[in-house]
Amino acid sequence: MPLPPAFSWYQSRLWGGRVLALVGLLALGGVLWGLVQAYQSREEHTRHQIERELHTVNYLQTQSLLDWREQRLIDASTLADDSMFAQSASQWLQVPGATVLTLRIQERLRIFQERAKYTAVYLLDAQGRLWLTPHGDTNGRLPAPEMQALQEALAQAIVTVVEPRRDDFFAFPFLSVIVPLFEGTEPVGAVWLVSDVRTNLYTKLQTWPTPRETAESTLFSRHGDEVRALSPLRHDTNGKSVFQLSQMPPDDPVVQAMAGARGVLYGHDYRGRAVMAMASAVPDSPWIMVSKIDVAEAFADTQLREILALSLPVSLLLLLAGLVFAYVQRRAWRRERELKTQLQRNMRWLEGAQKAASVGYFAFDLDQKQFLMSSMANEIFGMSHTGVLSLQEWMSAIPEEDCQRVLTIHRDAMAQRTPLRTQYRIQRMDNQALRWVEVWGEYEVEVEQDRVARMIGTIQDITERKQSEQELTNYRTALEEKVRLDPMTQIPNRRALDEHVVLEWHRAMRNHTPLSLLMIDVDHFKAYNDHYGHVAGDECLRQVAAAIAACASRAGELAARYGGEEFSVLLPDTDVEQAQQSAERIRAAVEALAMEHADSSVAGCVTVSIGTTSIQPVFTPTPALDVCTEPDTVPQAAQTLFEQADAALYQAKQQGRNRVVAYASTVAQAD
Ligand SMILES: Nc1nc2c(ncn2[C@@H]2O[C@H](COP(=O)(O)OP(=O)(O)OP(=O)(O)O)[C@@H](O)[C@H]2O)c(=O)[nH]1
Structure with missing residues (x-):
C-alpha cells in the first residue's frame, strides 16, 4: 500500500535527521580525536622540552660546581708554586714564633684568603699540626680525612681536595683543599684552605636558570647504605641530610641514581611527590648531581596552555552547538506557536459552533x-x-x-x-x-x-x-380532535364514531360484553327546513345534538352525528334492555326541548325516531369478520350493528315516528 504523502515526508525528514545526527557525531568524534592527538603531541613535546631543560640545568649546575672546584685547585696550585712562601713557611716552621716572618706569612695567607674567598686558612706542618692563621697563632691538628689528604698531597706533591663534609671542627659544612709546601723536594708542611660550602657552593646549586617553584639540584654521595645530601634539600624543613637507602622508596630518583641510573628519571621524591629528574655524576668526584622538578609544576604551564588552546575549538564547538540548538529550538518554538494558533482558532470555531448549536x-x-x-x-x-x-x-x-x-x-x-x-x-x-x-x-x-x-x-x-415538539403535539392533537368533530354540532362525527366502534367492538369481544348502537333521525326535518329555513334547521340540529350528547355521558359512550339530520350513539357494555332505556331517555330529552315544528305530523315540536340494536361480539377465525388492520375501518362484523340499528330505525319511522324500536332479534350473533 503506498504511503500517504505526509507520512513519506515525515519518514524522509526522520531519515534526514538521523543522517545529520550521524554526521554530526562523526564530526564531533573526529574533532575530539584530533584534539586528543594534538594534546598528546603537545604533552610529548613539553616532556622533551622539560627533559632538555633538566638536562641543561643539571649540566650547568655540574659545570658550575666543576668550575668552582677547578678555581679552588688553580688558586691552591698558585700557592703551591709560590717557592718564596714555601721557603718562608719552612723557616718559620723550623723556628716558630719569629715575628717578622710571622707577619709576612700571615700577610700572604690573608691576601690569599681574601682574594680566593676562603673561610679559613691554616699553615700546618708535615705532621698535620696547625700553627698559624692569617690572624694569629693557633694550635690543633687536622681532622682525619684532611690528615689522609695531607699525606697524599705530600707524597704525590699535588694539591688534594677533601670533598664537602661536616665535622665537629667547624660549625658549617666545608670543603678542604690541602696545598703541599716543598723546599726543593723536601716537604715542609702545607696550607689548609677551608671553604664554607653554604656560601660558596650551595648558592651556585640553588640558582635555577628558570623560575620554578619546586625545582632543585642537590649533590648526593653514597656511603654504604647511606645516602648523604651534600647540599641542603630545598623542601626539607627538618634539615635532614642523611638517608638510609633501604628505607627510601625504590622509585625515588636518588635511589635510582645511586643504583647507577643516569639521565631522565621518573619517580617520587622524599616528599612523596611525583617528580621528573636528571641524574649525572660529577667528574673526578663521588658526587651525583640530581636536578628535579615536580611533574605537576612541569606540566602545569603546558596544561594551562593546552586548556587555553583547547578552549578555542571547544568554545567554537559549543557556540556551534548553541547555534544549532537555538535554531532547532526556534523552529520548535515557531512550530509550537503555529500549532497553538491553529488550536486556538479551531477551539474558537468549535466554541462558536457549540454556541450556535x-x-x-x-x-x-x-x-x-x-x-x-x-x-x-x-x-x-x-x-x-x-x-x-x-x-x-x-x-x-x-x-x-x-x-x-x-x-x-x-x-x-x-x-x-x-x-x-x-x-x-x-x-x-x-x-x-x-x-x-x-x-x-x-x-x-x-x-x-x-x-x-x-x-x-x-x-x-x-x-x-x-x-x-410540545406545541406540535398539541397542534396535532387539536387537529386530530377537529378531524373527528362535526363543526356544526360540535359533537364527534362519523369518522370518530367508526374508530370508536372498532375499539369498542374489540373490547367487547375481549370482555365478552354486549355492544349496543342507536340510530336517531329527526322527524320531518325537510319540512322543518322548508318551514323555518336552513339556518333555523342548523340551530335545531345543534340543540338535538346537544341533547343526545348529554344523554351519552357514561364512560365509553359516544354520541356522534352520523350525517345530515341522523345521529348515532354507541353504548358499550349495554344489553338490549339498557339500550332501549337509553334510547327512550334520548327521545324524551329531544321532545323536552319543545322546539316548535309546525309542519310535523307527529307533534307540534321537534321529535326523533330511534332504532336500537345490541350485539355480543365473539371471536371468529374468519379474519375478515373481526380483525381490523386499519384503525378507522369498521370491521365487517361491526357493520351489522349499523344495519340492524338502521333497520330498527326504519321500523320506528314506519310505525309513526317519535318512538324507539329495537331490532327484531334482541341479541344478534355476528355470523
Ligand atoms: N338545515 C339543515 N338541513 C339539513 C341538513 N342536513 C340535511 N338536511 C335536510 O334534512 C332533510 C331530510 O329530509 P328527508 O330525508 O326527506 O327526511 P324527513 O323530511 O326528515 O322525513 P322523515 O325522515 O321521513 O321523517 C333534507 O331536506 C335535508 O336538506 C343540515 O345540516 N341542515
Missing part, C-alpha cells in the same frame, strides 16, 4: 467524581464558576423527581458500556430556570484494568426544541 462538551472522571466542562457546558448549566462541576452539584441541578431516572440511565449505560443517549431536565444554577438537555456520551474503558475510567460527551440545550 447550544452544544457543550464534558468529560466525567469516575475517580475524581467530577465533570470537566467546556465553556458552553458551563453556560448551559448557568454555572458561575468555570471548568469543574462536582457530581453533587450535577445531581442537585436535576429536579428531584427526575434524578433517580437519570441516574439509572447513566448507571445502565456504564454497566453495559453502551453509548449514552438521554434527555432530562436541569435547573439552571443562576436563575433556577428549568431547561431540557440532551446528553450523548461514550464511556472510555481502561483496557489494562478493564474498568470504565471516564465518560466523554456532549450536552445540548434542547428546551426550544422540546417546546416546539
Whole structure:
C-alpha cells in the first residue's frame, strides 16, 4: 500500500535527521580525536622540552660546581708554586714564633684568603699540626680525612681536595683543599684552605636558570647504605641530610641514581611527590648531581596552555552547538506557536459552533467524581464558576423527581458500556430556570484494568426544541380532535364514531360484553327546513345534538352525528334492555326541548325516531369478520350493528315516528 504523502515526508525528514545526527557525531568524534592527538603531541613535546631543560640545568649546575672546584685547585696550585712562601713557611716552621716572618706569612695567607674567598686558612706542618692563621697563632691538628689528604698531597706533591663534609671542627659544612709546601723536594708542611660550602657552593646549586617553584639540584654521595645530601634539600624543613637507602622508596630518583641510573628519571621524591629528574655524576668526584622538578609544576604551564588552546575549538564547538540548538529550538518554538494558533482558532470555531448549536462538551472522571466542562457546558448549566462541576452539584441541578431516572440511565449505560443517549431536565444554577438537555456520551474503558475510567460527551440545550415538539403535539392533537368533530354540532362525527366502534367492538369481544348502537333521525326535518329555513334547521340540529350528547355521558359512550339530520350513539357494555332505556331517555330529552315544528305530523315540536340494536361480539377465525388492520375501518362484523340499528330505525319511522324500536332479534350473533 503506498504511503500517504505526509507520512513519506515525515519518514524522509526522520531519515534526514538521523543522517545529520550521524554526521554530526562523526564530526564531533573526529574533532575530539584530533584534539586528543594534538594534546598528546603537545604533552610529548613539553616532556622533551622539560627533559632538555633538566638536562641543561643539571649540566650547568655540574659545570658550575666543576668550575668552582677547578678555581679552588688553580688558586691552591698558585700557592703551591709560590717557592718564596714555601721557603718562608719552612723557616718559620723550623723556628716558630719569629715575628717578622710571622707577619709576612700571615700577610700572604690573608691576601690569599681574601682574594680566593676562603673561610679559613691554616699553615700546618708535615705532621698535620696547625700553627698559624692569617690572624694569629693557633694550635690543633687536622681532622682525619684532611690528615689522609695531607699525606697524599705530600707524597704525590699535588694539591688534594677533601670533598664537602661536616665535622665537629667547624660549625658549617666545608670543603678542604690541602696545598703541599716543598723546599726543593723536601716537604715542609702545607696550607689548609677551608671553604664554607653554604656560601660558596650551595648558592651556585640553588640558582635555577628558570623560575620554578619546586625545582632543585642537590649533590648526593653514597656511603654504604647511606645516602648523604651534600647540599641542603630545598623542601626539607627538618634539615635532614642523611638517608638510609633501604628505607627510601625504590622509585625515588636518588635511589635510582645511586643504583647507577643516569639521565631522565621518573619517580617520587622524599616528599612523596611525583617528580621528573636528571641524574649525572660529577667528574673526578663521588658526587651525583640530581636536578628535579615536580611533574605537576612541569606540566602545569603546558596544561594551562593546552586548556587555553583547547578552549578555542571547544568554545567554537559549543557556540556551534548553541547555534544549532537555538535554531532547532526556534523552529520548535515557531512550530509550537503555529500549532497553538491553529488550536486556538479551531477551539474558537468549535466554541462558536457549540454556541450556535447550544452544544457543550464534558468529560466525567469516575475517580475524581467530577465533570470537566467546556465553556458552553458551563453556560448551559448557568454555572458561575468555570471548568469543574462536582457530581453533587450535577445531581442537585436535576429536579428531584427526575434524578433517580437519570441516574439509572447513566448507571445502565456504564454497566453495559453502551453509548449514552438521554434527555432530562436541569435547573439552571443562576436563575433556577428549568431547561431540557440532551446528553450523548461514550464511556472510555481502561483496557489494562478493564474498568470504565471516564465518560466523554456532549450536552445540548434542547428546551426550544422540546417546546416546539410540545406545541406540535398539541397542534396535532387539536387537529386530530377537529378531524373527528362535526363543526356544526360540535359533537364527534362519523369518522370518530367508526374508530370508536372498532375499539369498542374489540373490547367487547375481549370482555365478552354486549355492544349496543342507536340510530336517531329527526322527524320531518325537510319540512322543518322548508318551514323555518336552513339556518333555523342548523340551530335545531345543534340543540338535538346537544341533547343526545348529554344523554351519552357514561364512560365509553359516544354520541356522534352520523350525517345530515341522523345521529348515532354507541353504548358499550349495554344489553338490549339498557339500550332501549337509553334510547327512550334520548327521545324524551329531544321532545323536552319543545322546539316548535309546525309542519310535523307527529307533534307540534321537534321529535326523533330511534332504532336500537345490541350485539355480543365473539371471536371468529374468519379474519375478515373481526380483525381490523386499519384503525378507522369498521370491521365487517361491526357493520351489522349499523344495519340492524338502521333497520330498527326504519321500523320506528314506519310505525309513526317519535318512538324507539329495537331490532327484531334482541341479541344478534355476528355470523
Ligand atoms: N338545515 C339543515 N338541513 C339539513 C341538513 N342536513 C340535511 N338536511 C335536510 O334534512 C332533510 C331530510 O329530509 P328527508 O330525508 O326527506 O327526511 P324527513 O323530511 O326528515 O322525513 P322523515 O325522515 O321521513 O321523517 C333534507 O331536506 C335535508 O336538506 C343540515 O345540516 N341542515
